[in-house]
Amino acid sequence: MTTTPGTEYPFGPVPAAEAVEHFGRLIADRPMTKVTMPHGGDVWLVHRNRAAREVLSDRRFVREPFRTGERAVPFFVPFPDFLLGTLQFEDPPQHTRLRKLVQKAISPKRVREMRGSAVAFANELIDGMVARGGVRDLVREYALALPIEMLSSLLGVPSSDRETFERWSSSTLAVAGKSEEEVATDMAELAAYMTDLIARRREDPREDLLSALAHARDRDETLTDAEILPIAFILIVGGFDNTATFLSTGVLALLRSDEQRAVFLTDPDGLAATAAEEVLRHGGFATGRPAGGGGGLVPFVATEDVVVDGQLIAAGEAVSIDLVAAGHDPSVVVEPGSFDVTRTDNPHLTLSHGLHHCLGAPLARMELQVGLAELFKRLPGLKLAGEPVFNHDVLTQPMTSLPVSW
Amino acid sequence: MPKVFYTLPDGTERVVAAEPGDSVMRTAIRNGVTGILGQCGGELSCATCHVFVDERHAGEFPPVSEDEDDMLDVAATDREDTSRLSCRLVLAAGQEVHVTVPEAQL
Numbered sequence: 001m002t003t004t005p006g007t008e009y010p011f012g013p014v015p016a017a018e019a020v021e022h023f024g025r026l027i028a029d030r031p032m033t034k035v036t037m038p039h040g041g042d043v044w045l046v047h048r049n050r051a052a053r054e055v056l057s058d059r060r061f062v063r064e065p066f067r068t069g070e071r072a073v074p075f076f077v078p079f080p081d082f083l084l085g086t087l088q089f090e091d092p093p094q095h096t097r098l099r100k101l102v103q104k105a106i107s108p109k110r111v112r113e114m115r116g117s118a119v120a121f122a123n124e125l126i127d128g129m130v131a132r133g134g135v136r137d138l139v140r141e142y143a144l145a146l147p148i149e150m151l152s153s154l155l156g157v158p159s160s161d162r163e164t165f166e167r168w169s170s171s172t173l174a175v176a177g178k179s180e181e182e183v184a185t186d187m188a189e190l191a192a193y194m195t196d197l198i199a200r201r202r203e204d205p206r207e208d209l210l211s212a213l214a215h216a217r218d219r220d221e222t223l224t225d226a227e228i229l230p231i232a233f234i235l236i237v238g239g240f241d242n243t244a245t246f247l248s249t250g251v252l253a254l255l256r257s258d259e260q261r262a263v264f265l266t267d268p269d270g271l272a273a274t275a276a277e278e279v280l281r282h283g284g285f286a287t288g289r290p291a292g293g294g295g296g297l298v299p300f301v302a303t304e305d306v307v308v309d310g311q312l313i314a315a316g317e318a319v320s321i322d323l324v325a326a327g328h329d330p331s332v333v334v335e336p337g338s339f340d341v342t343r344t345d346n347p348h349l350t351l352s353h354g355l356h357h358c359l360g361a362p363l364a365r366m367e368l369q370v371g372l373a374e375l376f377k378r379l380p381g382l383k384l385a386g387e388p389v390f391n392h393d394v395l396t397q398p399m400t401s402l403p404v405s406w
Numbered sequence: 407m408p409k410v411f412y413t414l415p416d417g418t419e420r421v422v423a424a425e426p427g428d429s430v431m432r433t434a435i436r437n438g439v440t441g442i443l444g445q446c447g448g449e450l451s452c453a454t455c456h457v458f459v460d461e462r463h464a465g466e467f468p469p470v471s472e473d474e475d476d477m478l479d480v481a482a483t484d485r486e487d488t489s490r491l492s493c494r495l496v497l498a499a500g501q502e503v504h505v506t507v508p509e510a511q512l
Contacts (some may be wrong), residue, residue, distance in 0.1 A: 030433075057447040096449070100473070103451045107480030222431050272510075332438075345438045354447035361445060361452075361511050362482075 008158045009033040009045070010294025019291035020337035023047070023328045026293070032319075040074035043318040044311075045296045047325035049347060050333045051088025053307035055319055056354035058201035058308075061300035061354075074299055074318050076395050086234040089296060090355060095355065099204065101216050101223065102231055105209040106154065111362040114150065118367060120150050122374040129379075135385040138402040139248050144170070146371050147243040150363065155232060156201065161193070169236050177401060181302035194232050197223055209235075225254070238361040241320035241398065246364065247371045248388075248399040252378070253286035255384050255404075257339055259285075261376075263339050268376045275341035279368060281327040281348035285337035289390075296320035297352055323349045378406040408497035411508040412439050412457075426499040426505040430492035431455040441507035448493035454511040455492040456485075460504035467495050469492075483508035 003009070007029040011022060026033075032046040047053045065071045066079070067089035073079040082087075087098055104110075126144050129136045148166050157165045157367055169185035172180055176188070198214050205211035213231065216223045252273075254261045263272050285291050299320035300311045313319050327348035328336035334345070351358035351365075358364065376382065386403035408424040408475035410433050424433040434442035434455070450473045458466070470478070474494055478485045492505065498502070 029431075053447075096451075099451050100476070104476065104480055106478075108453055108482035108510075109480040111512070112482055114508075342439050347435075347438070352443070353445060355449050355451075357445045357447070357452065360456075365512055 004029050010035060010252050012294055013290035013292040015179070016285040017289045017337055019293065020285065020328050024330050027325060031311050036311045037074040038076055040072035043074035043296070043299050044313055045320055045322040046308070047322045048063070048309060049326040049329035049349065052321045052349055054308055055300070056321065056393050057353060058306065059092070059304050060306050061319060063089045063300055064091050067363050076295065083234070086230040087326065088234065092371070096137045098117060098227065098231065102215060105212045106297050106360055106363055108362045110378040111366045114153070115366055117153065118146070118150055118370045119374060120145055122370055123378065126375065126378045127296050135405050138227065138251055138404045139244070139399055142375065143247040143371065144244045146247065147240050147367055150367055151236065151239050152160045154363065155235065156206055156210045156211050157197065169240055190402055191229060194229055195225060199230055201333045215387055232277070235360060237361065243367050243397045244277060246283065246368050247398065248282040248402055249287060250276070250368060250372050251375065252388055252399065252402060253279060253283045253339060255382065257286060260339055260341050265376055265380050271341055272373040274343055274346070275372055276365055276368040277346040277348065278339060278341050278343050280341055280350040281346055287314045291321065293324060295324070296322050319350070321349060407426040408499065408501045410497070413503070413504070414441055414507050415507060416482070424497050425462065426497060428497055429501060430495040430497065430505060431436045432455065441511065442492060443511045444493060448495070449475055450474060450491065453481040453491065455507040456481040456483060456508050456511060457490055458486060458488045458508065459490050459495070461488060463503055482510045482512050
């Protein structure tokens with residue numbers, strides 16, 4: 001394929017402002033680019049926001065061929081087998097059935113009810129940092145601790161087991177620095193623990209997600225342990241690491257922008273919702289780190305020829321969403337390069353859209369809002385006390401340390 | 407062309423021309439009406455396109471299904487008698503619909 005100069009894709013890290021301009025040229029040039037991934041072959045990566053939404057809403061794009069192993073997932077790394085058994089890779093009608101059961105337990109209403117306890121726990125964490133004083137690591141002492149507490153409480157892990165649950169769950173995280181064997185052992189122990197907990201909740205249900213899923217079989221739906229376990233796993237894998245990264249990124253972005261921090265501090269509670277969306281869309285760029293283009297969500301396969309925004313995606317081809325470009329599409333985002341915590345019209349796709357949109361989205365959003373608002377209300381003078389550390393060995397390059405003082 | 411009148415939580419109104427066959431949710435998304443998220447794209451699995459339909463339209467849309475009913479129960483803003491998920495409100499040519507967007511979807 002020949003490309004117009006300045007619209008190459010993928011492209012390596014450049015200063016964030018240049019990356020935004022690059023995405024603008026790319027989006028003006030074409031709706032999508034076919035890219036050969038390091039594993040699993042070619043995939044169309046859709047850059048334009050409207051075209052991306054179209055793909056995500058079209059049932060002719062499915063994931064079954066990945067789940068059955070008929071074809072490999074085009075991705076940066078060999079796709080982990082245990083994730084292929086999760087909801088992400090189911091299509092309707094099985095997906096619809098499982099998804100509804102889980103979504104009711106992580107519903108907007110349920111998450112609103114959890115908000116009070118998130119606020120209380122965030123403040124406990126801040127109390128701890130204040131009591132210890134000096135330079136604190138915001139990643140370990142705040143951004144990681146908040147989502148794991150919320151996740152344990154959602155799933156229904158008893159408080160006496162939280163410490164071991166946290167150790168197992170954080171095993172796959174970059175900050176843990178564990179060997180493959182150690183991770184495998186931890187995952188096996190976590191699976192055994194969850195299986196036992198599901199059995200206990202079948203006997204003695206509580207007001208939590210595992211109880212709701214275990215007892216779904218008592219109504220017209222039936223869920224086996226083999227179905228519940230992957231749901232618990234995807235929530236742990238997806239809900240913990242990602243939320244922590246968004247929160248650390250949001251804090252760093254605000255610390256890097258005196259102007260936006262001043263705006264946020266005028267009304268942290270009132271601006272938490274728009275600030276959280278802006279962090280999801282553009283937080284990574286606003287931290288001052290270089291940005292590149294070249295990745296996407298987990299792909300789909302076209303079941304027939306489909307034309308999207310003038311481009312033919314042929315039957316059998318894989319297609320994915322370049323969510324970074326879609327969040328910087330000038331036709332739907334005004335001034336995509338500016339970090340604006342008051343932005344109300346913010347149609348980013350960071351948590352995806354459609355059938356497979358982020359299962360934990362209401363929870364992730366709430367945690368991000370609470371995490372940012374409580375921190376800056378309690379510690380308005382929060383400042384960097386050193387340079388943040390990122391793990392470059394991991395695909396998502398998560399922040400592993402953020403030294404702060406106040 | 408159908409038309410949707412969205413009353414936002416702050417009391418302001420947005421009037422949007424829609425395409426026949428589009429839903430009130432999709433019309434909002436296409437036109438950047440804030441306060442309707444429609445995160446699942448109309449799959450009845452997110453409850454983030456909740457609206458209150460003006461009483462003058464009672465009977466203009468198909469009744470609430472069991473699945474919609476379940477999701478309305480878990481919406482962020484408490485449901486009322488006029489509550490609907492706007493992905494279920496498909497517009498016919500020339501139809502004009504007035505809806506109120508609730509305080510919160512999340």
